[in-house]
Amino acid sequence: MDTNLLYDIFRREIHDRKIPISLGKTCPVKCAFCYEKDHSYRQTFDTPLTTQEDWKFMLGEIAKCPTRPDEAWVMGGNNYMEWTDVFLHPRALDWMEEFLETTDKKVTLFTVGYVPPERINRLAEKYPGRIDFELSVITLSPHRKKLMPRAPSAEQVLKIIDGPAVTSANFYSFGPNTMSEDAQTISRINRKCLLWMGCLTPLKYIDPETTALMRQGKRYLPSEAKKIYYDNPPNTTMIHTESYITAFLNRNKILKTFDSCELEKNDWVVMAGSVYRVLTLFRRNRARFLYVSNDTLGGDSDCTTLLTFEDIAKRLNGQTQVWLPKVIFEGGAGQEKDICGTTLVEFKMRFPRIRFKVLRQIDSYLSNRKLYEKGYIKNYVEDYLNNPLSKKFEAVPLPN
Numbered sequence: 001m002d003t004n005l006l007y008d009i010f011r012r013e014i015h016d017r018k019i020p021i022s023l024g025k026t027c028p029v030k031c032a033f034c035y036e037k038d039h040s041y042r043q044t045f046d047t048p049l050t051t052q053e054d055w056k057f058m059l060g061e062i063a064k065c066p067t068r069p070d071e072a073w074v075m076g077g078n079n080y081m082e083w084t085d086v087f088l089h090p091r092a093l094d095w096m097e098e099f100l101e102t103t104d105k106k107v108t109l110f111t112v113g114y115v116p117p118e119r120i121n122r123l124a125e126k127y128p129g130r131i132d133f134e135l136s137v138i139t140l141s142p143h144r145k146k147l148m149p150r151a152p153s154a155e156q157v158l159k160i161i162d163g164p165a166v167t168s169a170n171f172y173s174f175g176p177n178t179m180s181e182d183a184q185t186i187s188r189i190n191r192k193c194l195l196w197m198g199c200l201t202p203l204k205y206i207d208p209e210t211t212a213l214m215r216q217g218k219r220y221l222p223s224e225a226k227k228i229y230y231d232n233p234p235n236t237t238m239i240h241t242e243s244y245i246t247a248f249l250n251r252n253k254i255l256k257t258f259d260s261c262e263l264e265k266n267d268w269v270v271m272a273g274s275v276y277r278v279l280t281l282f283r284r285n286r287a288r289f290l291y292v293s294n295d296t297l298g299g300d301s302d303c304t305t306l307l308t309f310e311d312i313a314k315r316l317n318g319q320t321q322v323w324l325p326k327v328i329f330e331g332g333a334g335q336e337k338d339i340c341g342t343t344l345v346e347f348k349m350r351f352p353r354i355r356f357k358v359l360r361q362i363d364s365y366l367s368n369r370k371l372y373e374k375g376y377i378k379n380y381v382e383d384y385l386n387n388p389l390s391k392k393f394e395a396v397p398l399p400n
């Protein structure tokens with residue numbers, strides 16, 4: 001790859017606060033549930049294995065950026081390069097250490113467990129408060145072998161958890177005694193790390209067997225969550241991955257925001273399924289709700305933030321004016337683009353007869369911060385599972 005292009009890609013990632021280390025190939029871990037199996041919806045570049053010279057360039061660019069107290073640099077997730085477990089790069093941890101040594105910035109790292117426990121624990125002690133280590137446990141159950149046959153073993157993962165480094169461990173329900181048992185095991189070893197749980201959502205390219213396992217996990221989520229609720233571990237326990245739960249628990253915030261938009265009865269407003277159900281239940285006929293399914297991602301996805309302009313285009317049918325939630329096109333680097341990289345301007349040009357207006361109140365601050373405030377297992381059990389209204393919410397049919 002041409003060096004100018006390569007360094008331009010690095011600059012774009014760095015602008016979005018990513019540390020763009022590359023393995024020079026697709027992720028060799030090949031997890032069955034990997035959301036990068038098909039990333040054709042967005043443009044990515046095949047970057048070569050990061051060299052020492054590339055790293056020098058990256059660190060120089062990173063050092064030029066101002067340090068903000070609430071900002072962390074991401075290792076293990078990019079916009080313009082394919083996601084991989086970057087800790088498979090033989091120098092990744094050395095470079096992370098150099099980053100911590102030579103800057104005053106924070107780092108968030110994602111890995112399925114490719115870090116030596118002694119070293120990462122030593123770094124956590126040396127740089128307190130600067131490492132946010134999100135360990136992707138996924139599952140410690142017997143399903144692990146099928147889902148991630150090449151990942152570190154459950155025993156290796158537990159060794160990493162046994163120490164001060166891990167900030168949060170994420171793992172999911174795949175059926176009876178999966179998520180709840182993992183919560184018990186992890187909590188026994190580490191009483192401080194945040195337990196981040198839920199289900200994995202099948203997308204359209206996930207194989208049928210894995211999809212069935214994910215759906216089984218969803219069916220057992222209530223009983224798994226209740227077990228954890230009654231066990232009441234000392235760790236903070238959060239559940240975040242299900243948009244329908246998030247939408248229901250935050251219905252008052254959604255309604256308040258909707259009301260503040262002061263829409264007319266005949267206005268068309270774009271939304272995905274969960275928000276459609278909330279508004280149909282509590283604000284019927286206050287506007288016209290244009291339900292849009294997440295066709296681009298497919299499978300069981302249901303999330304307004306992840307709608308694409310292409311998804312919306314498929315549902316347009318004679319409207320002259322349509323309101324779009326801002327959250328759909330708050331792509332990185334402050335550009336107005338959806339998750340595919342299509343800009344609002346490009347989309348508008350496709351439909352010159354339709355007037356598109358933007359609901360600025362419905363932005364990523366609301367969806368990422370505000371709606372996450374009620375993401376505790378306690379909220380899910382007490383205000384969703386034990387609330388008869390949630391059954392009515394689930395029963396609201398989605399338009400064809």
Ligand code: SF4
Pocket residue numbers: 027028029030031033034035036083084085112
């Ligand atoms: S380690 Fe992460 S990026 Fe690699 S295959 Fe597994 S889920 Fe995908």
